[in-house]
Amino acid sequence: MLSLIEQVSYHILIVLLPFIVYHLFIREEKQFREKINSKLLYISLTILILTMSNPIEFSEGFLYDFRVIPILFLLLYGGVKPGITLIIIMFLFRFSIGGAGLYVTLINYTLLVLFFVVLTAKFQPYTLRRRLLVISLLCGFSSFNRMITLTITGQLDQLSFMFIFSILTWITLIILIFIIENLDKQIIFDKRIQSAERLNLVSQIAASVAHEVRNPMTSIKGFLQLIFQEKNLNESQYRYIEISLSELERAEDVINDYLSLAKPTSIEDFSELNVTAELHSMLDIITSYTNSNNIAIESNIQEGILTKGKKSEFKQAILNIMKNSVEAINKNGTLTVRAYQLKSNIYIEIADNGIGMSKEQVELLGTPYYSTKDKGTGVGLALTYKIIRDMKGKITVQSEKGVGTTFIIKLPFL
Structure with missing residues (x-):
């Protein structure tokens, strides 16, 4: 039993540690996670290889690992293309190491992808609570498939360990969800700070420059209006003055907008x-x-x-x-x-x-x-x-x- 606890702890560590590094140092934005070459895919692939390379062997021929976590997590936060890419790599790696149960794995993950696509067609607008519900359903679906497999093969003595392992899988996945949600909030917060800094810069420029620019502009506009009233101008000159006056008005509108940005609101x-x-x-x-x-x-x-x-x-x-x-x-x-x-x-x-x-x-x-x-x-x-x-x-x-x-x-x- 102690050996099993140590192995499970190892798998939890190799899942959580790369994602913590991803959160602290990589800080990839949502739109980049959806690409095939996203850093989130590389992190998930690293976890997949590590967890599958040293599985937990409960009894001969029955192995447990946390591969479902990086796959499910990437499907949820990276999208279908990166998720399916990771599943294909998982099958290739699974085929290379051999062993029984390859076809069962193929069926289970095919069903998992279909289940995911159906349930999460509108995943992005969901609240965190609904996302956690979707994740719980998918974890439950995976555990149910494993339970059916164990029952059919007569491995009833493994059911209790399987349930504990499934609960730990779900808890680990929930922790990862909160890590990535926190990352998204930090990215949004950083963008707001940058936007506020730019607005503050605009305000300072507007306050210092607008009045200096307005005075000569007012003079130019006034003289152009006086010239426009002259009757000895030809059509081309009238048109040029009209264009100049309209452009001056546009410049005044821009200055007024900048001054409005600079003005504090109470x-x-x-x-x-x-x-x-x-x-x-x-x-x-x-x-x-x-x-x-x-x-x-x-x-x-x-x-x-x-x-x-x-x-x-x-x-x-x-x-x-x-x-x-x-x-x-x-x-x-x-x-x-x-x-x-x-x-x-x-x-x-x-x-x-x-x-x-x-x-x-x-x-x-x-x-x-x-x-x-x-x-x-x-x-x-x-x-x-x-x-x-x-x-x-x-x-x-x-x-x-x-x-x-x-x-x-x-x-x-x-």
């Missing part, structure tokens, strides 16, 4: 905000813009939705998103706006069927200096994210290339 300045009325008002404003581009608007806004905030800032944030959606459609599309209350939260959904974005582009949204538009600065959306964040809200973006984009704004109900 919650004490917030008042009751009628989201329903403001959304209807903004739809009226955007309609003239959509009509000229032959874009239809579909809206479904619940009555009596209230929150706290500044009316002008809220309008600016929503209009920024609506304008971006319309520009993504370009022509002959549909802008959909929905707003509803669910429990203690308000949800505003602004969707378009435009060009869409990749996962990498979605990740960078709200970052100053990043924009998907040729002449964009990224400040508009950065300001939008800041306004919603100041209102204790959150913005989630769902997008697919060639399909469209949906902005989901979550705000607390008054």
Whole structure:
């Protein structure tokens, strides 16, 4: 029995230690784990080889190891392609070391993959509780298969050890889940710190430069307007002055956005905000813009939705998103706006069927200096994210290339 405990402890150690190293020093982001050459696959492969190279032999021909942990973990957090790649390597290694039970292993892991695909088709949006439930079901499925095999082969004396080993497998896997979830939270937190530092830098630049730039710009704009009133100008000169004035106005808008980012927001300045009325008002404003581009608007806004905030800032944030959606459609599309209350939260959904974005582009949204538009600065959306964040809200973006984009704004109900 002591020997069995030592062997089980060894297997727990070789599973946990590489993942702790992965958590502390590698810190791979979600999108990179889904690739075939991901570091998570290499870590899982290392664990797989170590645990299969020195299995626990309960009796002759019946071996136990923790191979299911790296396989199941990689399927859950790396995706199907890396997971199946690891399973193929496992079968090749299993074939090379020989022994009975190869076909049973093949059937079990094929069923496990199918079971995983069916249960976790929508795994990513799940809460941690639901993820743990999925993991528990998969572990239970694996244990049930092993129990059936032992019963058929008449190895009933192994059932008690098998149950203990299965429970330890489940506990080890749960520990790994919390390790990776903690890593994901740290990565998100680090990104928020970096974003906050960039915003702080933008604020400092805006405060020191904006006023210096505004004075000469105001003078130039004033003189151009005076020249524009002259009657001895030809058509080309009028057109050049119009272009210059419009570009100056665009530059002023950019400066104003930077100054808005620099301006601290006080919650004490917030008042009751009628989201329903403001959304209807903004739809009226955007309609003239959509009509000229032959874009239809579909809206479904619940009555009596209230929150706290500044009316002008809220309008600016929503209009920024609506304008971006319309520009993504370009022509002959549909802008959909929905707003509803669910429990203690308000949800505003602004969707378009435009060009869409990749996962990498979605990740960078709200970052100053990043924009998907040729002449964009990224400040508009950065300001939008800041306004919603100041209102204790959150913005989630769902997008697919060639399909469209949906902005989901979550705000607390008054």
